[in-house]
Amino acid sequence: MQQIVVIGNGMVGHKFCDLFARHPRRHAFQLTVFGEEQRPAYDRVHLSAYFTDRDADKLSLATREWYAENQIELRTGELVTELDTANRQLGTHLGYEMHYDYLVLATGSVPFVPPIPGKEKSGVFVYRTIEDLDAILDYAAKLRELPGARSVVMGGGLLGLEAAKATLDMGLPTDVVEFAPRLMPRQLDEGGAATLTSTLEGLGLGVHLSKSTSAVGGNGCITHLDFSDGSQLEADLLIISAGIRPRDELARKAGIEVGPRGGILADEYMRTSAPDVFVIGEAALYREMIYGLVAPGYDMARVSLSTIMADADGGCMPESIDLSTKLKLIGTDVASFGECFPEPGTARSIVYHDEAAGIYKRINVSPDGSRLLGGILVGDAADYNMLHQIYKNAMALPPQPEDLILGTRGSGGDAGAGIMDLPDAAVICSCENVTKGTLCGHLSAEQAHSVKDLVACTKAGTGCGGCKPILSDLVENYLKSQGRVVRNTLCEHFAYTRQELRDLIVLKQLRTYDEALDELGHGHGCETCKPALAGIFATVYAETANPQAAIQDTNDRFLANIQRNGTYSVVPRVPAGEITPDKLIAIGAVAKKYGLYTKITGGQRIDLFGARLDQLPPIWEELIAAGFESGHAYGKSLRTVKSCVGSTWCRYGMDESVTFAIEIEERYKGLRSPHKLKGGVSGCIRECAEARGKDFGLIAVEEGYNVYVCGNGGARPKHAELLAGPVDRQTAVRYLDRFLMFYLRTAGPLVRTAKWLEGLEGGIAYLRSVVVDDVLGINEELETEMQGLVNGYRCEWKEAVNDPALRARFRPFVNTDEAEELEFVALREQKMPKPW
Amino acid sequence: MTAYQTILPNQVTTWFRAGRTDQFPVGAGATIKYGQRQIAVFYFNRTQRWYACQNLCPHKLENVLGRGLIGEQDGVPKVACPLHKRTFSLETGENLNGDCPPVAVFPVRIEGGDVYVGFID
Ligand code: SRM
Ligand SMILES: Cc1cc2nc3c(=O)[nH]c(=O)nc-3n(C[C@H](O)[C@H](O)[C@H](O)COP(=O)(O)OP(=O)(O)OC[C@H]3O[C@@H](n4cnc5c(N)ncnc54)[C@H](O)[C@@H]3O)c2cc1C
Ligand code: SF4
Ligand code: FES
16 A cells, blocks of 8 residues: 655645545545644635624534544644655654655745745734734734724735735724835736725725835834835734745755745756655745646645546646636625736727726737636626636637626616626636536436535536636526526425415415425425515414414524523614603613613614523513514514604604604504514604614605615625605505515525515516506505504514423423533623633 | 544443433434533434434533534434534544534434433433
8 A cells, every 4th residue: 555645734735635635545545634723624715704793603615523434644733844755754843754656746835924024013914814813812802901902904906905804904094105106016917006006995995006015113012114215014913824935844944845945946847856755835846836726726735636546538737727806895896807917919909987986997809809817807897707718718709898797788788698608618617626417417317406416416506616606607597408497495494485485374374384395395395485484474374473472583592692601682662762751761670670681772772681581471571561563573574663853852853753664653553574673764864863774764854754775784685775755654655565565475495685675677667667567466455464463463572481381392301400501701880691 | 522422332330311312302413411511311212212412502601502404414313503503423423514523423222212311420
């Protein structure tokens, strides 16, 4: 048996192992891997995600168990320090020695830190490993006590901008300092970079170009940067992202040939100058370049493995390597592909620039207009996947190549359809090297029916994830081309859409989940279809979450939102945010008695956190006695109708917005819907209730109310659109009844109003024709149905505390009365769960 | 986590009485205490089967699994954690939609209207 050794357990080193594990002739070889980092390989590409939840597991590419199961010896936390290529021996810092027959160097790279005086000060970081991010997070946490603390990122390239977005998201005002006269100098031209700069400035990022840093200032800790032009910039945290340097120290010491500016020299089979020693990933210098991207690294892993295995069809590295990139995460789209800056005279450039919208697109086509050579997209990179495919496959261009970035004007062209024109050899997922032919093969062999299946069969989409949109276009178009309808069916248990299921439930008068499953579904259900059907029963029969508690989403089952430590929050309804002093005192008394953390919510009410499951019924009993009802903060249902103070007090008010907001909140309270619902009523166009950020919003004007619908805040903010107005209050309510009922009937599960409107053919104009002009002739029906739900309202907490059988579900343990043991820590004058 | 280990029916040395069958919800789970350990017990009314697993979710180490929604995926009974919807097979304990470590599962026996969970200590 021959021994292969891989040095480096990063992304590319791991890819080698992954391919090895699946290789048919692997049993003739023994594989050992050394990794300097403590943990097994993880996904560096998505490293920034670690800032959101500090969850290293989510980044993990493979577990120790995986290595053990595949009989690959993994030695992490061990640095290879000695290499003798003549005797094929290596040694580690722990004194361990071993022999190899084949050696693969996958030592990656380190961030380059320019020799600037003061760079060793505390508060100065690089951005490459989980440990780097931990250090940054810990330091940033300390900075929180320092008012006005700022962060600076040195380097305005791909990684620098990603790091800048991360510190900005941490709440630190952030500046980016770039040596070149523009951002992303390697990927963008001047126009693109200028557009990017102004968009980023709009996001609150400071951008400083043509700056050369001469010193890191501060006494122990960094406080500012000095530039060679004499200027200064305040900085309490600095992330240096000034490029990478390949880790070639081991190879260099062993006498393996390296490039003049670093990097281990490789030929097209990724062989180094030493016999049977290979190099892959960011440590490799191939065709005079280091490639700081995973896709070329994965190719190198494939080529080196098939060379070692002497595969008949192994192949070698391509002569030119595709460096196209789409940037993730910086709050605006940026992509570049192929030849971004062609030599003058070798190409014709077409530029589209919309300064106000922050969009810049440039494509370079061959002088005869037949081929796409490359391009740059800033502000809107929706066409990237398609353009990149056209470029890579040298596909024929339309007669007017500008249509590629402007769209075919006039006749509504279908953007996604082009995917079916790609040749079978087109590589769709470059990280995993999966072609369109392979993907379609799985689809036509019925081995795959969805994106999820394709990912499972081919691993496409598991790398940078950039090809996911094109995968779903492919599935959709493939199924369409087979004459199959693409339907958003609920899950494996129900082959219907939510709307179809709702209609069938009404038609067949089905009353329970089990009946519906027997009549309309198969199998035994799951966490997707249960809550979806619970929602349908609620909107058809005005059923609360109590009778069928077992099929409710867990928050609805316990009529409260679960928190990080398994305790719950309590949110009584405070219609329109109006509350009497007595009621405030009552809430305060309950919070005090049960030791609950108390906070004013973003929805104009009060949230009491940290209640144990068994405490929920007594807490609610006391709140109900004080006149409160459930606030449904846990349900996909009406949350709040936010209001401003309105004409009762405000000198600008056009109407009593609080009175109207209360009326509306009382009307729709408890209404369950496909997703949560929020409303707002503002007394005038100053819009202090942010009504246009809600699913429905009413804004008082001189002649009545303007009715807006389908807005939301959240992850994809969207302003509500004008449905009608000005109308009187009564008409406004009638329109809302119709609009809400139409949404309740037709939206898919967990689709909020804004997204629902996006999918509605004809958009707001169509919605208006239904709600206002009654083109479907269903308005009377919709109003009656809504009135039924309004009349059917009951406070489900009252129901739950008064019925002993319903109340039993709040017992934490079936077999003992012991209370749960929960750990809290102090927070200011209150408490919080012990952090994860 | 180390306190919980999957137990196969043939290894059981102690059948612990967890309660009467009618004390458990239908088509959902509830939690029992066995010494210091918390065990989630589930009754799948559609298949008339009972399952048990540790209440501690391996993802963030919170005692919550007994409150999760239950269901089936390709015939495998599973529970979805209420915190982040990781799902676990109630037959093998493995995480079905991610790479969390598995949960320990325990055999359940119904006798004379009582629910018993099998342990080895
Ligand atoms: C408590 C509160 C934050 C606060 O302390 O202020 C809050 C807390 C939570 N929000 Fe929120 N949101 C709260 C106001 C908001 C607002 C502001 C508002 O309503 O004016 C928004 C943006 C407006 C909007 O919804 O359009 C908001 C957008 C979200 C979203 C994103 C929704 C979207 O469509 O993108 C989620 C996630 C979801 O629903 O899927 C969310 C989900 C959550 C959850 C339920 C997350 C969870 O599942 O545990 C949090 C539960 C807390 C709890 O246990 O009570 N929360 N959340 C606010 C409660 C308001 C209330 O009185 O009911
Ligand atoms: C924040 C960030 C975002 C990125 N985003 C993208 C992106 O969007 N798209 C993209 O394509 N690429 C991206 N990259 C780049 C991508 O992560 C790298 O190209 C890839 O990780 C390179 O893999 P590698 O295995 O060559 O090196 P590495 O992942 O660095 O692995 C090398 C490993 O070898 C170890 N090692 C070194 N020497 C020794 C030794 N002597 N003994 C034992 N172990 C040793 C190191 O400790 C390291 O763990 C990003 C990188 C970062 C940091
Ligand atoms: S309260 Fe809302 S915004 Fe805040 S952490 Fe929870 S879900 Fe996120
Ligand atoms: S704690 Fe269970 S899934 Fe996160």
